Each structure stands twice: as C-alpha cells, then as structure tokens.
Amino acid sequence: MNKTMIVAIDGPAGAGKSTVAKTLARKLGFLHIDTGAMYRAVTLAALRRKTDLRDDGELEKIARESKIELKPGEPEGRVFLNGEDVSREIRTPEVTQASAHIANSVPVRKILVARQQQMGREDSAPYGGAVLEGRDIGTDVFPGAQYKFYLDASVEMRAKRRLKDLEKVGVVTTLEKVVEDVKARDERDIRRPVGGLRKTPESIVMDHSHLSVEESAEELYQFIRQHPC
Numbered sequence: 001m002n003k004t005m006i007v008a009i010d011g012p013a014g015a016g017k018s019t020v021a022k023t024l025a026r027k028l029g030f031l032h033i034d035t036g037a038m039y040r041a042v043t044l045a046a047l048r049r050k051t052d053l054r055d056d057g058e059l060e061k062i063a064r065e066s067k068i069e070l071k072p073g074e075p076e077g078r079v080f081l082n083g084e085d086v087s088r089e090i091r092t093p094e095v096t097q098a099s100a101h102i103a104n105s106v107p108v109r110k111i112l113v114a115r116q117q118q119m120g121r122e123d124s125a126p127y128g129g130a131v132l133e134g135r136d137i138g139t140d141v142f143p144g145a146q147y148k149f150y151l152d153a154s155v156e157m158r159a160k161r162r163l164k165d166l167e168k169v170g171v172v173t174t175l176e177k178v179v180e181d182v183k184a185r186d187e188r189d190i191r192r193p194v195g196g197l198r199k200t201p202e203s204i205v206m207d208h209s210h211l212s213v214e215e216s217a218e219e220l221y222q223f224i225r226q227h228p229c
C-alpha cells in the first residue's frame with residue numbers, strides 16, 4: 001500500500017495557517033484539513049444545545065454524534081455539521097471564545113484526533129497526501145509527518161489581521177483589545193495540558209509576519225520540493 005504524504009502546519013492563532021495550508025495543498029494537489037474548524041464545529045453543536053462546557057461526558061457525546069465534513073471552497077473551505085453548512089457560524093467571536101473550552105476537553109480531543117488521523121491516512125489517499133493545520137499536528141496527530149512546519153508571526157501582526165477580520169463581520173473593537181485577546185489565546189494554547197501548542201525538534205520554524213499568503217505558501221512549497229523524502 002502506498003503511504004500518503006503528510007504535511008503538518010502548526011502555530012499560534014492568526015499566523016495565517018489556514019490560508020497558507022489551503023494554498024499549499026492546492027499547489028501540491030493534496031487534501032487540506034483545517035483541524036481548528038473541527039473543534040469549532042463541535043463548539044457550535046455544544047453551544048446550540050446549551051451544554052455546560054465543563055461537562056466532559058456531554059461534550060464527548062456531542063463530539064461522537066457530530067458528523068463534520070470539510071469540503072473545498074472559495075475563498076474558504078466549507079464546513080458542514082450534520083449536513084448543514086456552518087462555515088460562517090463557526091467563525092463568530094462567541095464560537096472562537098468557547099472553542100478554547102472544547103479544546104481543553106480530553107475526550108473531545110481523542111475523538112477528533114482519531115478522525116483527523118483517519119482523514120489524513122484514508123480520505124487523502126486519492127490525492128496522495130494531506131496538509132493538516134492546527135496546534136498538535138506534528139506532536140499528537142501525525143508525529144511521523146514527513147514535513148512539520150511551525151508557522152509563526154508577531155503578536156502585533158496577528159492582532160492587526162484579526163482586527164481586519166472582525167471589522168469585516170461588523171465587530172467594533174480596538175487594536176489594544178485584540179492584542180490582549182491574541183496574547184490570552186496564545187497562553188491558553190501553550191498551557192493546554194493535552195494537545196498544547198509545541199514545536200518539535202524537527203519542526204521547521206518560519207516567521208512569515210512580512211510575507212503575503214501566496215509568498216508564504218510558496219516558501220513551504222519550495223522547501224518541500226528541495227527536500228524530497
């Protein structure tokens with residue numbers, strides 16, 4: 001059986017991982033798997049059911065029962081929860097905030113990590129490989145990934161991007177407030193005992209604060225071309 005190639009992209013929120021991962025996957029002809037969207041979909045399901053976000057038993061049930069599908073789309077991939085297109089709804093500030101609780105749930109992580117492994121191994125087979133992006137791809141989901149990238153960008157740059165995104169959806173706030181939010185999210189991502197954001201010794205760390213998405217994806221693409229495995 002041919003082994004599919006796995007490209008892991010980890011890094012903090014707002015470093016541009018999603019668009020870079022999507023562009024890189026297109027260049028390689030691979031499947032793109034946005035694992036953050038899966039945590040967001042479970043979060044939305046939990047919020048809709050008014051679940052206590054600390055109730056691991058209930059969260060586990062919701063994660064198990066949620067059918068999450070990621071489909072290619074422009075300008076962004078589409079996310080379906082039990083057949084419903086929830087691509088917009090999973091990006092609201094409410095879901096973003098609550099997703100940090102869901103990401104802390106060990107049973108939810110177990111279920112989603114297993115699904116991501118299955119998607120990376122099986123669903124990606126027709127494409128020859130997958131680009132997965134998240135926080136724990138190179139550490140927990142695919143520790144044996146052929147390529148592990150850690151995509152970083154300064155807090156200020158990430159906050160500016162986030163502010164733009166928020167303004168687009170009509171949220172009124174200030175850069176100072178967004179900087180504080182970004183720092184708090186980093187703290188939560190790094191301190192999470194299971195699935196926390198970490199570099200691995202073999203991670204290729206790139207700070208693309210000053211590159212466009214297209215340039216950033218091209219750097220990763222060239223790296224892969226120049227380092228065949």
Ligand code: DC
Pocket residue numbers: 013035036037039040099100103133134135136137189195
């Ligand atoms: O990347 P994002 O902002 O869409 O991620 C949404 C939430 O899921 C965020 O709280 C981080 C968490 N997450 C995670 O714990 N592990 C992943 N592999 C991807 C995202």
